[in-house]
Amino acid sequence: MTTGRAAQIAQSITHPTEQARALTAAAKAAAALGDSDRARRLAADAEQAARSITNPNLQAQALSAVAEILDPTAACWLLGEAFAMGSWWSPLSAVARVAPEVVPARTGRIR
Helix, strand or coil, X not given: CCHHHHHHHHHHCCCHHHHHHHHHHHHHHHHHCCCXXXXXXXXXXXXXXXXXXXXXXXXXXXXXXXXXXXXXXXXXXXXXXXXXXXXXXXXXXXXXXXXXXXXXXXXXXXX
């Protein structure tokens, strides 16, 4: 299946959580194949789908997943929003993948 076909299927999903998940996966695949333009468009679509999720914890999870495929600056903005709205586990996991050098420094201060 091509990333174009995966994107078509993802766009046809009507449930926001599942659509965000599928679009994020398609964006990751496009990025892995070196199609950065398609990856950016799909990430933007995934973010839009994530923002339509009404459950704050699920929305935080979806935004955190999208953040993992963005540039670090954009990822930080989304992760900040995710931290503010839901459980902090999802965004913290994403931070560990996006900026791993930050997590040990910050968790060490909690002790």
